[in-house]
């Protein structure tokens with residue numbers, strides 16, 4: 001069995017998008033039961049709670065431990081609701097299986113470590129539980145895929161991924177930068193693997209959860225994992241990103257689901273017209289890029305004849321600044337312009353390098 005062949009029936013049983021919700025951390029039996037009771041089962045099908053919490057610094061609340069599994073089990077029995085928790089090592093995984101946890105997820109801090117993943121995968125060998133793998137903390141798609149491959153190699157067939165965003169040193173409005181393109185590349189390569197968005201961890205703040213949840217569905221995600229709490233401000237961990245079960249329901253009621261396509265003549269005709277325009281513009285763009293590279297090659301030849309260095313930081317910085325200013329005036333984003341120019345410059349330098357080698 002390999003990743004491409006996984007059959008993903010497990011998610012198709014849900015008529016609506018799968019929503020896994022519950023507190024960041026289980027705090028007491030009473031808290032767990034109250035949250036589960038307040039969750040509308042038409043919108044939130046699976047109950048989650050963290051039992052073992054890997055925290056950035058020691059000294060903060062690190063989870064109630066195995067005792068919390070009894071509370072999850074009680075939710076499962078009393079509300080007839082599937083349950084989910086995070087496992088971060090082989091003994092967590094074994095305990096979760098003993099308590100008949102239905103969905104086990106592997107956190108971002110575990111996905112980064114192939115040793116940890118291998119150990120967890122072996123302890124889950126041949127399980128028919130659903131295993132969900134969060135993206136690694138750093139934007140490394142291969143680590144994410146590698147974790148899935150290790151699980152498949154142990155005979156685990158019900159797999160999914162959770163996109164919780166990536167750590168970044170730069171401040172942004174989000175706690176974890178979504179870098180949607182990484183999750184989309186995974187979706188593109190393995191369209192059969194269900195993907196859930198995790199707006200709680202992407203945003204880190206409750207006021208942005210609705211917009212990120214909608215973005216996930218704009219990209220045709222299969223569902224969400226969202227943290228809900230009976231008393232968000234008083235939560236023992238990640239309180240800023242907790243919302244009440246009722247607030248999550250309001251968000252889910254307003255979500256617009258996007259379909260794969262629309263077969264109406266009207267839509268197809270307009271789409272085809274626009275796509276024709278894009279094809280034409282792409283041709284022009286490529287022609288211009290090729291012409292620009294031809295000039296760079298001439299500059300390379302000239303530099304070679306005069307023994308001048310290829311990289312010219314002064315020229316490059318002025319050119320980049322000017323182009324970003326002009327591009328922004330035309331409505332293009334700074335981030336996009338930066339990436340585009342860096343990529344053009346890289347190619348230009350490489351072409352001149354080849355000329356120097358000759």
Ligand SMILES: C=C(O[C@@H]1C=C(C(=O)O)C=C[C@H]1O)C(=O)O
Nearest residue numbers: 296299310311312315316345348
């Ligand atoms: C083309 C040149 O060489 C390099 C490539 C540049 C570019 O492609 O615009 C700019 C500066 C140099 O680092 C040049 O010196 O102008």
